Amino acid sequence: TQVFNLDISYNLKIIIISSSLVVLISYLDDSIKIGILPRLISQVFASLIIIGFNISISYIGSYPIIGEIYLSNFSFLFTLFCILLVTNAYNFIDGIDGLTSTQFLISLLIILFYIYFENPENLKSIDIKFVYILIFLSIMFLLFNLGLIPSKKIFLGDNGSNLLGFILGWIIIYFALKDYISSTLCIWVV
Numbered sequence: 001t002q003v004f005n006l007d008i009s010y011n012l013k014i015i016i017i018s019s020s021l022v023v024l025i026s027y028l029d030d031s032i033k034i035g036i037l038p039r040l041i042s043q044v045f046a047s048l049i050i051i052g053f054n055i056s057i058s059y060i061g062s063y064p065i066i067g068e069i070y071l072s073n074f075s076f077l078f079t080l081f082c083i084l085l086v087t088n089a090y091n092f093i094d095g096i097d098g099l100t101s102t103q104f105l106i107s108l109l110i111i112l113f114y115i116y117f118e119n120p121e122n123l124k125s126i127d128i129k130f131v132y133i134l135i136f137l138s139i140m141f142l143l144f145n146l147g148l149i150p151s152k153k154i155f156l157g158d159n160g161s162n163l164l165g166f167i168l169g170w171i172i173i174y175f176a177l178k179d180y181i182s183s184t185l186c187i188w189v190v
Contacts, residue, residue, distance in 0.1 A: 015170045018046040034145035047083045061184035083169045088167025104164045105138040114181040
């Protein structure tokens with residue numbers, strides 16, 4: 001129950017709790033090969049829970065020729081599409097030791113980089129503590145995964161790679177909603 005006592009926002013706790021469904025179904029797929037359909041259903045269901053708490057992409061940004069783009073009625077579908085895309089992209093690139101977790105670590109560092117240039121004071125926010133924790137855990141995982149610490153190797157599997165993609169997608173959306181990063185830069189994080 002320590003996860004629930006983290007000093008982070010309620011919305012990040014919702015993202016963490018919802019991601020447990022993705023991990024559970026992906027773990028079953030790693031264990032008994034249940035197939036892609038149950039994994040997709042779990043990703044959709046977990047995403048719907050988060051969207052139900054008003055965390056979604058509603059504004060894509062302002063562009064010189066087009067102007068500002070608001071999604072209004074398409075917000076729900078676009079958010080779901082983006083999350084499924086990032087989650088499964090991370091699962092697909094998981095084939096070489098350290099590739100997925102290194103990409104995840106780079107994305108987290110890019111988020112911090114963007115936040116620093118948007119408003120350095122936001123780096124002290126309670127939500128950013130979660131990013132610091134993820135960076136530390138990613139580095140620790142990489143040390144074991146790449147064999148830099150002499151012991152048994154640790155692998156992500158479907159549950160780990162799906163979790164990284166799912167969490168990253170939602171962190172990007174949430175931070176764009178909080179104006180920590182510009183919505184026009186979100187795609188560059190991935």
